Amino acid sequence: MTDQTFPDVDADLDADVDLNPETEVAIRQHLVQVALGRAPADTVLRVGRLLDTGTGLWRDNREIVIAGKRVAYTGPAGSWPGTATTRVDLPDLSAVPGLGEVHKHIESSHLTPEHEAALVIPRGNTWTCEASHEFSNVNADRTLDFWLEARRRGSPLKIFPLPGSAVPPTAYEHGGGWLGYDAQRDFLDASRMVAGLDEVMDWPGVSDPENPSHTRLWGMIRATLERRAVVEGHAAGLTDLPTINAFSAAGISSDHEMWTAEEAMDKLAAGLFIELRIHSLSEMVRGLLDLGLRDWSRVAFATDDRSASDTLKTGATDHNVRTAIAAGLAPEIAVQCATINPARHMRLEQWVGLIAPGRYADIVLLDDLDSFSIHQVWADGRHVATGTDYLIDVPCIDWPDWATKTINVGRALVPGDFRIAAPSGRQTVTAALLRPFHWADDFLTMDLPVQDGAVQRDADRNVTKFAVIDRFSGQGAVSKMFWLGCGPRTPDTAIACSMAHDKHNLWACGSSDDAMALAANTVADMDGGWALVSGGRVLATIRWEIAGLMSARPAEALDRDMQALLTAAEGIDWLYEPSFNPRWQPGFPERLAWATLTCSPWKWCLVAPSDHAPEGLVNVATGATHPVVW
Incomplete structure (x- = not known):
């Protein structure tokens, strides 16, 4: 037997972007020599104190020795025996690791990865677990091409993609891709940056062997478990103990959909990792403290969906950390919930989550801990931000047609596409109604008037029309029905958008069919977005x-x-009728982009027309369909 040959330690260490095993060995061989003082470092950064997230303890007067993009050594200032090209002394600042986002849809920031980096890195985020069922639902085959390109072009933001389990979200939706065992296996084998499987959210598909998504979902779970990767979860509305235990028994590791601290404790007891989101973070932290939670190591803060506008206004994961501290969580634990805890959960601890040898030299330098005030951010071993100013160039990526030409309606829509015909000879009809965040077991009903053979809206009763347009097949198929308490009351007005979680067909909501056609065509013509x-x-x-x-x-x-x-x-005068607060608020209905979700706890939903549901109204828990008027 011959000795195993390792890559030469002089290998191109600048290739340290995708955890390639050969390069990884070469990097770590070099770090060994730097740590021992036998090879020079690039930078020695001295700080007033450093948070050891592995223990939750502060270490005073520390030096961080950086070689390439990684940390080679940490210890008391002056203890490292080697030489370095550059020394930086910042004795008045405190160092914590680069913050990580355990669960985020970068798509909901509405920025491509290279511009996302420029937004979130100055706010402390240096790595993200990208839950890619949004992009994957548009172009599943290009999932890794899209998420890894910016890093390969020099972006310091580490994006760990998790291909989508919800592609498609249910068996009753189509277009953009279909992912199962083979695809998930290939994703995990293609890149070590792939951290696992994006949130499993079709619980009926997992738990019911008769569900048409059952085999596909279990195939993806199997491929992930075979490679000892992480199966992320979405357990909204799953609150009884038998179901919580079944969810955990399936190999699904986490949930970010808890609504009460008591539910979170039940899920912790069942072995789930819990990921707290900003809209309930204060209440959840206070509730968990009141319930006596002592060990927070299986808790993280999830960004999930946050627009660029909101991040500019309030911050990224730094906002989550500040919110948790203000709610009474010890600052050290709050930092752990945004660094080491998610890194361990996602099995990324060898690269991110702490300032320690072998890890990326991603360092957030604070000038005040209690307010979590960020003075500088270092990423990949260099100073990349001061305050909210991003100091390095954003890679210029000419995204190809597979990323830019994804709206394929196939034709110009006309007002007649949004007309809902009444049964012959009727003056009134019974109509099925939905409303945003309608989680009841059945749809609503209402009698609506008929004029010239078409069923009419009723603004006096807050009833308007909502449509979903298939943007994938080129068939120009439109499903439409009446919705309650959303959209414009102003005559001849409509809003349309190409973000419609999670299948991301076009949708339009309006007070006239002419306006809906104009709004939808405008969005399609500009390759996606909003139109009012x-x-x-x-x-x-x-x-x-x-x-x-x-x-x-x-x-x-x-x-x-x-x-x-x-x-x-x-x-515009916007219709409003309360449904589920705080998810649905008066004014511009931005959250209509989430109103076509088909995951638990949704039941009756409007999806694009299909052979299974020609009118698009389907119960995604049972597969039952129903006419929109009768």
């Missing part, structure tokens, strides 16, 4: 030319368009 129209004119647009979900431009430019849309929307 009224009186036959386009009042405002936002272009999301990448997958119909994102834009390849700075966050500030995108936010200017969002603010212009919101300003135009102030002149």
Whole structure:
């Protein structure tokens, strides 16, 4: 037997971007020599104190020795025996590891990865577990090409993709891709950056052997478990103990959909890792403290969905950390919930989550801990941000057609596409109604008037029309029905968008069929985004030319368009009727982009027309269909 040959330690260490095993060995061989003082370092960074996230203890007057993109050594200032090209002394600052996002849809920031980096890195985020059922539902085959390209072009943001389990979200939706065992196996084998399987959210598909998604979902789970990767979960509405235990027994490791601290404790007791989101973070932290939670090591903060506008306004995961501290969590534990805890859960601890040898030299330097005030951020071993200023160039990526030409309606829509015909000879009909965040077991019903053979809206009762347009097949298929308490009351007005979680077909909601056609055609013509129209004119647009979900431009430019849309929307009278607060609020109905979700606890939903549900109204828990009027 011959000795195993290892890569030469002089290998191109600049290739340290995708955890390639051969390069990884070469990097670590070099780090050994630097740590022992036998090879020079690039930088020695001295700080006033450093948070050891593995123990939760502060270490005073420390030096961090950096070689390439990694840490080679940490210890008391002056203890390292080697030499370095550069020394930086920042004795007044405290160092914590680069923050990580355990569960985020970057698509919901509406920025491509290279511009996402420029937004979140100054706010402390240096790594993200990208839950890719949004992009994957648009172009599943290109999932890794899309998420890894910016890093290969020099972006310091580490994106660990998790291909989507919800591709498609249910067996009753189609278009953009179909992922099963073979695809998940190939994703995991193609790159060590792939951390696992994105949130398993079709619980009926997992738990019911008769469900048409059962085999596909278990195939993806199997491929993930075979490679000892992580199966992420989405357990909204699953609150009884038998179901919680069944969810955990399936090999699904986590949940980010808890609504009470008591539910979170039940899920912790069942072995789940819990990921707390900002909309309930304060209440959850206080509740868990009141319930006596002592060990927070299986708790993290999830960004999930946050727009670039919201991040500019409040922050990224740094906002989550500040919110948790303000709710009473010890700052050291709050930092652990955004660093080492998610890194361990996602099995990434060898690369991120702590400032220690072998890990990426991603360092957040604070000038005040209690307010979590960030002075500088280092990533990949270099100073990349001061305050909220990003100091390095954003890679210029000319995204190809597979990313930019994803809206395929196939034809120009006409007002007649949105007409709902009444049965012959009727003056009134019974109509099925939905509303945003309608989680009841059955749809609503209402008698609506008929005029010239078409069923009419009823603004006096907050009833308007909502449509989903198939943007994948080129068939121009449209499903439409009446919805309650959303959309414009202003006559001849409509809003349309190409983000419709999670299948991301086009949708339009309006007070006239003409306006709905104009709004939907406007979105399709600009390759995706938002369009607000009224009186036959386009009042405002936002272009999301990448997958119909994102834009390849700075966050500030995108936010200017969002603010212009919101300003135009102030002149519209929007229908409103409470459903589930705080998810549904008066005013511009931005959250309509989430109103076509088909995951638990949704039951009756409107999806694009299919052979199974020609009118699009389907119960995604049972597969039952129903006419929209009768």
